[in-house]
Amino acid sequence: MTLGVNIDHVAVLREARRVNDPDILQALYVACENGAEQITIHLREDRRHIQDIDVKNILMHSKVPVNLECSINREILDIVSELKPHRATLVPEKREEVTTEGGLDLFTHENEISYAIEQLHDAFIPVSLFVDPTIKAMEQSKELGAEMVELHTGAFSNIYAMLNSSLPYSNHSLKELELSRTALSTKLEESIEQIKLSAIHAKKLGLEVAAGHGLNYRNVHEIVKIQEISELNIGQTIIARSVFTGLAEAIQEMKRATRR
Ligand code: PXP
Numbered sequence: 645m646t647l648g649v650n651i652d653h654v655a656v657l658r659e660a661r662r663v664n665d666p667d668i669l670q671a672l673y674v675a676c677e678n679g680a681e682q683i684t685i686h687l688r689e690d691r692r693h694i695q696d697i698d699v700k701n702i703l704m705h706s707k708v709p710v711n712l713e714c715s716i717n718r719e720i721l722d723i724v725s726e727l728k729p730h731r732a733t734l735v736p737e738k739r740e741e742v743t744t745e746g747g748l749d750l751f752t753h754e755n756e757i758s759y760a761i762e763q764l765h766d767a768f769i770p771v772s773l774f775v776d777p778t779i780k781a782m783e784q785s786k787e788l789g790a791e792m793v794e795l796h797t798g799a800f801s802n803i804y805a806m807l808n809s810s811l812p813y814s815n816h817s818l819k820e821l822e823l824s825r826t827a828l829s830t831k832l833e834e835s836i837e838q839i840k841l842s843a844i845h846a847k848k849l850g851l852e853v854a855a856g857h858g859l860n861y862r863n864v865h866e867i868v869k870i871q872e873i874s875e876l877n878i879g880q881t882i883i884a885r886s887v888f889t890g891l892a893e894a895i896q897e898m899k900r901a902t903r904r
Contacts (some may be wrong), residue, residue: 645868645902648682648711648854649675649895650879655685655693668698669705671891676707678892679899682730684856684877686713689720689737699727711877713774716753716760725767732764733772733794733877747776747796750784761789772854777842782849792852794877795842797867800835801858807832808862836866843872861885864901876902 654671658664672683683706685694703710712729714720715737724732734757736748750757750773761771772792775781776799785793807828843853855867856877867873878898885894 645873645904646681646854646875647679647895647899647902648684648856648875648877649680649882649898650684650686650856650877651675651883652684652686652693652879653883655695655698659693668694669701672702672706674891675895678895680708680895682709682711682875682877684711684713684733684879686735687720687723689715689717696723696727699723699729703727703729711772716756721760721763725763725769728767728769731770731772731792733774733792734760735774746798747774747781750775750781750788754784754788758788765789772852774856777839779842779845782842782846782851785846786849786851790851792854793842793846794854794856794875795839795846795873796857797839797855797859798857800832800839800866801860801863803828803832803835804863804866805858836870839867840870840872843870847872861897861901864898868902868904871904 651668651671654666654668657666658668675683683702685699685702687694687696687699699712709730711731711733712724713733713735714724716734734748736746748757764771770791772794773785773790774794774796775785777795782793807825839855846853853873854875854877855873859867859876859878860881864876867876882894882898
């Protein structure tokens with residue numbers, strides 16, 4: 645299992661004060677030395693954390709492949725094509741969202757996504773699509789010409805958090821919170837099954853399969869069990885833990901948690 649460490653949140657902290665502290669290149673160095681097998685960063689249209697210069701510097705100094713997440717915005721795609729990361733992961737992006745809230749809609753935006761993939765391929769950049777775990781999304785990803793899919797594990801993570809604590813992970817409706825533990829367990833099993841079936845189907849279609857979003861030290865073992873998933877991209881929980889343990893320990897611990 646490849647561990648991709650998302651270091652966006654190091655830049656979030658830096659941008660909060662607009663000083664070069666914490667230094668993203670120091671985070672890159674510590675991550676590479678302590679088990680990160682890939683660095684994942686997201687160049688958002690609003691540049692709320694990672695900046696263009698960060699991408700350049702990270703690409704220049706990283707000892708492991710760099711997976712650059714981006715939207716299908718024309719300006720961003722031109723920058724990504726020029727920067728040439730080891731892989732581009734296309735994600736949906738809304739300015740008002742706190743984080744990426746769902747997978748790409750591969751049907752409504754079929755033409756734009758198809759052009760984006762073509763442009764990235766012309767620049768010799770392999771493409772992954774961040775999608776909800778459904779059979780239809782796997783088939784459409786293949787149809788559109790992607791090499792890889794990243795399965796959105798947000799729904800799974802939300803249900804896992806609801807089941808395992810009395811506090812909601814994010815915006816759950818009261819109705820959801822009132823669901824009995826049995827109903828939640830069923831929902832959790834269903835969400836894992838959906839991820840598993842999607843991963844199997846994607847693999848059969850010849851796609852590489854990654855997963856990410858909302859994964860943490862407690863829930864990740866469920867996803868690690870799915871053999872067809874070969875890569876995880878994890879950010880928030882690692883950077884959050886690093887506040888208490890340091891980044892090196894936080895990554896080493898995630899590496900242990902994701903070992904098969
Ligand atoms: N994968 C993708 C495509 C994402 O957009 C994100 C969030 O930036 C992640 C993985 C990491 O999610 P988290 O920070 O919840 O671990």
